[in-house]
Amino acid sequence: MHQAQVREAEAPENDVHYEWADRSQYWLSEYEASIPKRKRRERQTHPLILTGNGMSMRVNRGALVIRDGFTHYPQKNEECRLFPGSLENPPRILMVDGSGEITLDAIDWLAEQNVSLIRLRWDGRVVSVVGQRGYAADPEKVAWQINARRDEAARVAVGIPLIRKKFEGTLANLGEFFPDAAPKDRAVRTAEAALRELAASPPSTVASLLGLEGKVANAYFAAWSTIPIRWKSLDKQPVPDDWLTYKSRSALRAKKVPTNRRATHPVNAMLNYVYGILETRTRIQVIAEGYDPTRGIVHGDGASGRDAYVFDLMEAGRPSAERRVLEILAERELHGCDVEVSSSGICRLNPGIARLLCTNLD
Known part of the structure; x- marks a missing residue:
């Protein structure tokens, strides 16, 4: 039996927990599909957006290890690794609401790689900016x-x-x-x-x-x-x-x-x-x-x-x-x-x- 059918058979009718999980997974897949494809020698221009409870950033063997937060249950814990000088590195990282932790080494890594970390409230207003410039915006776009x-x-x-x-x-x-x-x-x-x-x-x-x-x-x-x-x-x-x-x-x-x-x-x-x-x-x-x-x-x-x-x-x-x-x-x-x-x-x-x-x- 298909996994969705098994879950449907096990779950009570109109179970809000499963509906919440399904919709959360749907929007996550929509977000991933919205990220434009990058050419091999082209630098990443799309920001990395994190949210949920339990977000974290730390440095391990010179790389920045990022763990996304939990937004629903059940959910697989997502983790990515950014390397120094990589074209994959995003120009900025947004933490939207949620909770978590970041080490001092991670803050230094972001400054060295010129990656801004922007902390947003639930309503999208900037709480703090961590990075070499200490400014959430792209200077070229602001100049425009x-x-x-x-x-x-x-x-x-x-x-x-x-x-x-x-x-x-x-x-x-x-x-x-x-x-x-x-x-x-x-x-x-x-x-x-x-x-x-x-x-x-x-x-x-x-x-x-x-x-x-x-x-x-x-x-x-x-x-x-x-x-x-x-x-x-x-x-x-x-x-x-x-x-x-x-x-x-x-x-x-x-x-x-x-x-x-x-x-x-x-x-x-x-x-x-x-x-x-x-x-x-x-x-x-x-x-x-x-x-x-x-x-x-x-x-x-x-x-x-x-x-x-x-x-x-x-x-x-x-x-x-x-x-x-x-x-x-x-x-x-x-x-x-x-x-x-x-x-x-x-x-x-x-x-x-x-x-x-x-x-x-x-």
């Missing part, structure tokens, strides 16, 4: 970011493909999830006109490009008011009247100045949650590829701890994140217990609906 930021034409060239993809995703969402109504028609016309403008006479400045993006976003979110929000057990668990529809992307009750943060509506809370996941994924990708997340090109350099380059790249992925919220609204009835409201009116999602939002999130 700086030069592109100084050149208006280069900024627009970077921004247009991102905004175009955002418009295309917006139109796809409008076509699939929104009922026929005047706000939807207006949003579709606005997005289609913006796409034609990008093709025929693209903006020459970033301000004009972002102004065009703002028009599409305003029309798009105005159309969200037509989406029915279904609540069950309202007699036992009533909700505020303004939760019966979705009319504003801003948390109007949270502050005198409208803001998207600190959501006061469940839909805004869900949007903020999926945007947060998108931000974390994008930040990890940016750091893994050697860019400086704070060196914005379209949105400008980051301020107050916000990583502008991450927000540049996030634009193209926002419709996919919004799509997950739209799917939940289309397929599920909400309940008052899905949201916890603080004394200031700020919504916090139930962990169950937060988990569901993460499922099948592109």
Whole structure:
């Protein structure tokens, strides 16, 4: 009998441990398949990414021995060996969350081989950098970011493909999830006109490009008011009247100045949650590829701890994140217990609906 069949026969129905192991193995294989093939005399450019509990680095007979952490059970303990001067050595090693240990000899080895070790929090923010430069980013890529930021034409060239993809995703969402109504028609016309403008006479400045993006976003979110929000057990668990529809992307009750943060509506809370996941994924990708997340090109350099380059790249992925919220609204009835409201009116999602939002999130 095939190994998977044996395991299925032995495991109880819907056993979450086996499902977790299968999915973990699936994503590990997807990660390995994503690493580009390297030519024989070509230096490795792909970073080595580690995570889980029990990670370790030590030096043995002049080589760096790296052990990956455990993320699920059952799991085979993965170990690799890097040799001095080898073309196989990655330009940087990322430790994402997890736990483990590293010896002083290993730190010295990394510095001698000019390999940066970058420690990231669960949300992708840099905790520490170990290496000869003490800097997480690739200087050549950062130089490109700086030069592109100084050149208006280069900024627009970077921004247009991102905004175009955002418009295309917006139109796809409008076509699939929104009922026929005047706000939807207006949003579709606005997005289609913006796409034609990008093709025929693209903006020459970033301000004009972002102004065009703002028009599409305003029309798009105005159309969200037509989406029915279904609540069950309202007699036992009533909700505020303004939760019966979705009319504003801003948390109007949270502050005198409208803001998207600190959501006061469940839909805004869900949007903020999926945007947060998108931000974390994008930040990890940016750091893994050697860019400086704070060196914005379209949105400008980051301020107050916000990583502008991450927000540049996030634009193209926002419709996919919004799509997950739209799917939940289309397929599920909400309940008052899905949201916890603080004394200031700020919504916090139930962990169950937060988990569901993460499922099948592109």
